[in-house]
Amino acid sequence: MFKRGQRAVFAALAAAAMALTGCGGGSGADSDPNTLRLWHFEAPNSAMGVAWNEAIKQFEASHPGVKVQVEEKGFEQIQKTAAMVLNSREAPDILEYNKGNATTGLLAKQGVLTDMSEEVAKRGWDKLLTPGLQTTARYDERGVMGSGKWYGVPNYAEYEMVYYNKDMFAEHGIAVPTTLDEFTSAMDKFVSAGITPLAVGGAEYPAHQILYQLALSKADRAWVDRYQRYTGQVDFHDPAWTYAATTFADWVAKGYLSQTSASVKAEDMGASFIAGKYPIMVSGSWWYGRFSDEIKNFQWDTFLWPGNALSAGSSGNHWVIPQNSTKKQLAYDFIAITLEKGIQSKLAETGGVPVVADLGPISNPKAAQLIDNFTALSQGDGLAFYPDWPAPGFYDVLVSGTQKLINGSAGPNEVLDEFAGPYQENLANVGR
């Protein structure tokens, strides 16, 4: 009696649950042969968002009957769930994905991404993109970037630069520096005028990117390859790293950056620059669009880190095609459109950094400057990637080490020792 009744109740419950969620099923990949399912995580008003919306329009115009179904995702969601999603039938046909060994490299190794090499060669994308940009698109069988097959195609780039407040520079009679010496003497002038020159966020990536820029001023391409692609021995007490750490500590001592900046977040660093509290901020091109929108009270511009042939920077995140995609040809066609000059110009006009050179005249003079700087860097093979790339979890090591340099709780040598430990440990993990 009891048992039969219970079973009946369970059956009723199951039926109720089915009824409740009857319409809640996901949209399977095999739903419609004429739909290209595309995922990305760019805001609709960002440079990429604007350019890609235009690309979708052009794609639908040149492929009558095919509809692009865009789903805007959170960065975190794609980051956390990509391996599972791409392995299932719910995988999209094409998506924007994070570049790097721990992301695209890992998925490539697991075999859930399409090897695009053949199509890349056929469509000439390998000639369109400079070697620095290709580095993050290609992964070998261990999932290490820099060589091997193509698993991603980048659509935009990013690089480290110096944002400066033109009004404050003019007020103190300071010219745009072209060498590191001029840069430091400019900062000296601000300090003697009672102004802290550098807006720095020590709690996140900005501070150690400055450290990396300093190291790069004494480095060459082989040094970058050893550090990023494990092509040789890395010594954290070599001249480049030693110079970087001692100079950085020296800058703190001279008051170029405040000691309180050790606990400042990147967001607050940007906000303080927007509010005009600091004349200089060193960070990536991802701020560019936001500064264009939000800085209204003063004139600003950018220059490359003075005197460096190498600078932190790389391709942006890229398009990947899941192995389970049923519309690979359409996906390639879409990528081709996003690499066309029209779309790339659109991206450039809205403050993004295009990957295709020689776009012709850009109407927005500041954007033209941004692109010229990038072209100079990229053509000179100057993209040195980011310091936290070589090892998983290395980001936190760099942040805490640089924080110690800022608040003076450890000297340059100790900090470099702290960097060396986790880095060398990781080498063992990647089999070097």
Add this chain to the structure above:
Amino acid sequence: MSPAPARRARRRLGWSSYAVLLSLVVLAVVMLIPFVVVAFNAVKTPEEYATGGPLSPPQGLYLDGIIDFWQRVDFGEKLLNSVVISASVAVLAVVVSVLNAYALGIGRVRGRLWILVVFLIANTLPQEALVYPLYYLWTQLGLYDTQLGVIVIFTVIQAAFGTYLLSSVLGTFPRELLEAARIDGANKWQVLLRVVVPVSRPTLAVLVVFFFIWTWNEFFLPLVFLISNETQTVPVALGVLQGQRLMDPTMSSASALLGIIPAIAFFLIFQRTLTRGITVGAVK
């Protein structure tokens, strides 16, 4: 919490109750500050935020951030999804808990202590540990990326806690009532529906409310198991604004405000049930 000591305290220590009042007011203000900041920034223009910083009061009512966010993620659909999932889980999990607890607490199944220990351990399992096994199971069953899949998961998770709690509550259920019912000729099924459930209704109501709110706020498993935008819940939709390096403070505030409102509304509606349930527990 009983009234007698409180009255005595008021008589004896007049000033100390003012001190308590004052500290409660301070605490309330401290608790409310984040909400005020969120509300302020939600109705500011990005330019206002850029010039005035996060703490300045807004100069006017700028609702574009809220409207833009609503349209960008189709918030109405997300609300409906969240309500469907949370409500189904709340009801189903309580039903399952009652059935389990009836067997364990009143039915006195053999080895019930160990069964409860298993439920307790299941409760302490971190959700991260469940992700991969469930992912493989659900893709095989076709439940991946369906709301039904998430409802089943949370029904089990919440029912594990509900079973544990209700079993101990029903373990102290007055035996006289059960025996009286049985003498009147009620079978086990009737005892459950006519005696046990009506008597423990306040506890069950509180469980429904808690399960609803807990499920509503769940982020990680829905993030992993609801990958299509049209099946997503409110907390997952809020994550869309989190970029790789940049955030949009005013729109994030707007979305946070939209995310809080349903929970507040739900609390106001069921506030009486909640407080009644708490006092019932206290008197017992």
